[in-house]
Amino acid sequence: MTTVNLKHLIAILTVAAVSGTATAGEDAFMKLDRNADGFISAEESIVDKMLYEGWASVDANNDGRIDAAEFSAFELSTEKAGQKE
Numbered sequence: 001m002t003t004v005n006l007k008h009l010i011a012i013l014t015v016a017a018v019s020g021t022a023t024a025g026e027d028a029f030m031k032l033d034r035n036a037d038g039f040i041s042a043e044e045s046i047v048d049k050m051l052y053e054g055w056a057s058v059d060a061n062n063d064g065r066i067d068a069a070e071f072s073a074f075e076l077s078t079e080k081a082g083q084k085e
């Protein structure tokens with residue numbers, strides 16, 4: 001059985017709740033996903049210092065790339081910490 005932490009679950013639910021329109025987080029994700037493969041690579045993350053420096057903790061499943069749910073969790077955590085606008 002796979003274990004999902006609360007932060008990741010909230011991110012998944014947040015992404016699932018959005019329908020049809022792009023949110024600011026989705027826009028940011030799409031801008032970082034320069035090759036439009038649905039993931040942010042370590043190379044693509046270089047332009048976002050906080051994402052790049054926090055890579056190990058943001059890549060929750062350790063697959064070497066950031067998916068939309070992981071990025072959403074990252075944005076939620078940085079917003080709560082007052083680190084992002």
